[in-house]
Amino acid sequence: MHNNLIAAAIGVTVGVISAASIFIYRKILANQQYSTTISDLDAANKRIDELQTELEALRLQLRQQKKKRKISRKFNSNDSTFTVDNDTDVDIFSTTDIGDDEFYDCSDGESVISDSDLRISEELNQLDIILKEIDEQINNQFDVKAYYALQTLVKSHPDNVEVIWRFARASYHYAEAQTDKNVKRLFIFEGVQQCERVLENQNANLYKWYAILIGLHGDYLSVADKIKNGVVFKKYVEMALEIQPDDFELHYLLGRFKYEIANLSWIEKKIAATLFTKIPSSSIEEALECFETAARLGSTNPYTQLYISKCYIVLKEYTHANDSLKEILEKPIVTIDDEKVHTEANKLFNKYSGYN
Missing domain, CATH: 1.25.40 (Serine Threonine Protein Phosphatase 5, Tetratricopeptide repeat)
Structure with a gap:
């Protein structure tokens, strides 16, 4: 019996060992397959990273081409x-x-x-x-x-x-x-x-x-249409100034409008009265303020200084007018506008230089 138990035990042990061997073999095989799979995934991920790097290089190259x-x-x-x-x-x-x-x-x-x-x-x-x-x-x-x-x-x-x-x-x-x-x-x-x-x-x-x-x-245009046009002109200059208040050209343009309105003749004012319930009005002082603002903001337009001189003449401030005209005449003539302004300033200075 004892020998039978030993034989049975040996048989069971051999069976267990055989089963264990098979199990171990399968586990080893599975582990090898898993390792292979992991290795393949790592290789795939590495290739994806390489492709992404190549993609970024291509994009950079395309952007550089566009810049060139x-x-x-x-x-x-x-x-x-x-x-x-x-x-x-x-x-x-x-x-x-x-x-x-x-x-x-x-x-x-x-x-x-x-x-x-x-x-x-x-x-x-x-x-x-x-x-x-x-x-x-x-x-x-x-x-x-x-x-x-x-x-x-x-x-x-x-x-x-x-x-x-x-x-x-x-x-x-x-x-x-x-x-x-x-x-x-x-x-x-x-x-x-x-x-x-x-x-x-x-x-x-x-x-x-x-x-x-x-x-x-x-x-x-006729005088009537010119006055209507002037109102449209003023509207859009003021709208532009609301957006861009430091634009010296806009201040000069508004000054020109005010100067022209202030110098309307009697007949022109009568015509304006038939067109508007309230006649557009302005003063030489307001025009002068616009021109001086344009000059202060760095106006490069030679007409700015000329109209400052004209305003002083209308206001009978001849000393200021002549000083302003001298300033124009001392500047070099570079452009056609410079030449036109210089010619007019010279005429005005010859006319008003004796006024005090």
Whole structure:
């Protein structure tokens, strides 16, 4: 019996060992498979990280390419066209059909930018560069090419206020360069029309150049319409000043309006009385204050000093008037406006220099 128990025990032990061996073998096999799986996952995660790094590098490269893009402008004053050519440094990535919106990041919450958004953004960036260069050109010396460039941009950006007010400014400069009054009027009227389409937008420069064109247009109107025009002029200059109170040009313009109203003749005032329940009124003192404010803010317009002199003459403050006129005559003549102001100041000084 004892031998049978030993044999049975050995059998059970062998069975347990066999079962244990099989179990251990399966566990070892499972562990190996698990290790292999973990190793594969690690490799996959590593590859994902590498792809993300490559993706960021591609995006950075695309952004750098956009920054390198050179924009050349071709102005043609004969056919009134303006074109923009993109001269981009091209490499293998810029010639693929893959758009920015087809690159995906594995991180959560990443927004995907569409092709249309990118195109709009790029167009706006290009437009900003074009407008900045036109500003620099006009600030140095007006070139007719700027007018035709803006005329073309108005057609492609009809509701863009930044384009419209610059076109109004170019219309003013081009009109002022004309010797034929009828041609001059056409340029003024075109600028006025473009401004009136977008006047619901609050923009100081839009209001300012609209007012300036309205003021020029008054030269072609009857006394009655000129006075009505003057009221519109004043309205938009004051609206612009509310937005941009430190603009010396606006103070000068308001001073001109007040000066003209203060110097209306008797017959002009009678006409104004038939048009308005309350006649627009102003004084030379108010005009002088506007001109002096413009000068204090750094006005570069030579007419500012001339009208300060004129105000002093009307007020019979001849000492101040002559001092102001001397100041004009001592300045160098650089521009056509400088020459015109210098000539008029010289006449006034010769006339009033003997007054005390």
